[in-house]
Structures are given as structure tokens and as C-alpha cells.
Amino acid sequence: MARADIARGSVIEADDLARVQISTDPALDPLPGAALDTVVGKRAALDIAEGGLVTRSAVAATVVPADGASVVGVAVTPAQAPSEPFQVGDNVRVVVTPAAGEAAPAQTPAFSTAEIVGTRYSEETGQLVVDVQVAEGEAATLAARAATGNVAIVLDSRER
Template identity: 55%
Template sequence: MPPPKLRRRPALVGAALVAICLGALLAAWAWTATTNTEEVLVARQTIERGAVIQSGDLARVRVSVDPALHPVPASQIDDIVGQRAAVDVAAGAMLTPDSFTSTVVPAGNNSIVGVALTPAQVPGLDLAPGDHVRVVVTPAQGAGPPAGAPPVSDAEVAGVHVDGETGQLIVDLLVPHADAAVLAARAATGNVALVLDSRER
């Protein structure tokens, strides 16, 4: 008696071939994705310009990046911690060589002067490090415009925070040494206001 003939099932053969092709494509994609990723440093939270970078400010993430962006490898974290942010680095943004600097602020012939202000003494826009402002002397209550008191020009915002006790906005201004004493004396009276001139960095 002749042996029974095996039936070929084209549908099953086709499904097997499709499964093999899909498996090969997935394996190729996984290999490519793995080999094209790099562990880089990103900002865990917003780092303001001029702030000292702490280890808690940074996170390591593995991403697929364009080499043209020049991201900082995660292996360099020990070299980055302790340096200062050269620009504002938003939370989640990758660090690049332009994101940090070893320059100390203030440097050269500059000084930092803190000015306490109420909402009426600052622009409606939120101030940020790097903004260029003028400090304008305002008249005391019930007095006329001050005589011989020109504004201090070319001041740069180095930092901004709110005083937890008074609720006032404290703006740290970077000014030349020659203007620092005059600005500090005027700021102590409370009769000053800030004018935002430029946000160019």
C-alpha cells in the first residue's frame, strides 16, 4: 500500500515566512537602536545661568542623538559638577560644551549688588539671568523727581529669587565696580525701579 501524500498548506508556509521576516526586521531594528544610542547628561531641573552645577542637577539618559549636537557624555559628569551654567539650561535639555563654564561670577572689574523690589518696581515680564536692565532712581513719597541722580546703566541680571519672609523680589545685578557703591546706596532707600532693556544673551 503506497504511503499517504502530505498535503501542503500554502497559508501556513506563507505565515511562517512572514513571521521569519518580521523577526529579522525586529532584530535588525533593535541592533541599530542599541548601537546608535549614547548615554548623555541632561538637566534634571532648570539650571539658571551662573548657578554652580550640582550632581543633583544632572541625570544620565540613553538616547539616540545627532552627533552634530555635541552632547556631553555621561562619563564626564565629574568634570561638569562644580562648574557654572554658561546659559539657562531647561529641565530635560541635553548639556553641550557651551552649557557650562569655569568662569567665576562676578569676574574682572564687576560686582554683584542685590536689590529688593516690589511688583510695582519691576517689569511685568519675569526677569531672568542675562537680562539687561537699568536702575532708575524714583522720587520718595511726596517728593519731586530727584535731581542729579542719573540711572545706573548696563546692569545685567545675575540671579532672581523671592525673599520668603518679605515676599519681595531680590534681583542680583552685575555692575561695574565704579557703579556698585552708588547702586547699593540707592537700593537701600527703596526708591528705585528696574527697566528691562534687552533679553539678548
């Protein structure tokens, strides 16, 4: 459990944690006390309140967005993204597309390279919202492009 509040993104120190005994419940997914040493030095993936249990989903090896990076949400219709489901860590290009009624550009369209850090489906709009991590200096440009709705997402190779 957390001895004190642990802020999202902060490095978890040994003094931040305490081993406690709890009754097991299938609804809980706490880390076992033996895993304490594996958590130290990792980052809090979310805010952990004092006295809160530390779960697997509360701990990450890295923080998002990384230093020097930003996360931008890009909402697309099913026609603006591949049917292959996106996975966290996928490399993509967010390509600027012409507005309705405009001809396709003669040269390669502008695009931003990005890494997917999350996705969700919006029931309200029927769009897929894709959270992408980009270089901090590119975030404002990508956000402005995404706001127009004139973008498409291209999935690049998953081979590493």
C-alpha cells in the same frame, strides 16, 4: 567626581576629576564620564568637595561676578519692576526714583546699567530680590541707592 576640593570660580583641570561608576538615581544629575573633556577648562559654579559628584549645575563657562565686576542685590516691590519675569542675562537699568511725596525729577534720573545674574522672591518682605552684575566701580553707588528702596528696574531689549 572631584579628586580634591574645587573652589567656586576656579578653573577645572583634568587632574581635578576622576571617572567613577555609580548607580543611577533620578535625584542625581551627575555628568557622564564621557563629558569629562567638556568640563576641563570651565569654572566651578559652586564649591565641589573632594569625592563629590560633578553635576551640570556645578560647572559654568564663566564665573560671576566677572573680573572687574560686582554683584549687588536690589529688592523691589511688584510696582517697582515689570511684570515680565526676569531672566539671567537680561540687561536692565536700575533707576533712582523720588522718595514718597517728592516730585519727579525735571531731567533724566540717575541710573545704573546692569545684567541680571539671579532672582529670588522673599516670602518675608514680599519683595523680589534681583541680583545684578555691574562694573566694580559702580557697585557701592548702586548698593547705596538700592538700600533707600527708591529705585525701579527697567528691562531693556532682549534682542541680541
